[in-house]
Amino acid sequence: MISMSCMKKFSLEYPVRSSIKILFEFISTPEGLAEWFAEEITVNNGIMTFRWYDSEIKGKLLTKKDNEYVRFQWLDEHDHPSQYLELRINIEPVTGDLALIITDFCPPEELEEQKALWDMSVNNLIRRIGGQ
Numbered sequence: 001m002i003s004m005s006c007m008k009k010f011s012l013e014y015p016v017r018s019s020i021k022i023l024f025e026f027i028s029t030p031e032g033l034a035e036w037f038a039e040e041i042t043v044n045n046g047i048m049t050f051r052w053y054d055s056e057i058k059g060k061l062l063t064k065k066d067n068e069y070v071r072f073q074w075l076d077e078h079d080h081p082s083q084y085l086e087l088r089i090n091i092e093p094v095t096g097d098l099a100l101i102i103t104d105f106c107p108p109e110e111l112e113e114q115k116a117l118w119d120m121s122v123n124n125l126i127r128r129i130g131g132q
Helices: 020-028 030-034 108-129
Strands: 008-016 040-044 047-052 055-065 069-074 085-091 098-106
Touching (some): 008 108, 020 030, 020 085, 020 108, 098 108
Antiparallel strands (some): 008 098, 047 055, 055 069
């Protein structure tokens, strides 16, 4: 089992031109997430299965605040209960500009690879919603 101390928490921020409602649909629903985050997402008894090519991971929605954020808990045996994936919409108070803030965990040696994967995924999201 990977210990919690081996995992590094990190956050990434991406500007997104979109309405809050559209962006929230893409980060909070299985259909929306399947458009940019995973190849396929199925839900069975509240457990979401995220599939990418030849791998999959199970998770559950921990918390959700409409038009603000969602937080998922991975159910893999290597994931510690205090680790999560959070997708949060930030609204710049003065300009009203939106940003997607992603908080995730990974081993320190995989940080650059994880950041590159998020960059690619969020670029896909932005193309899907026309938010470039």
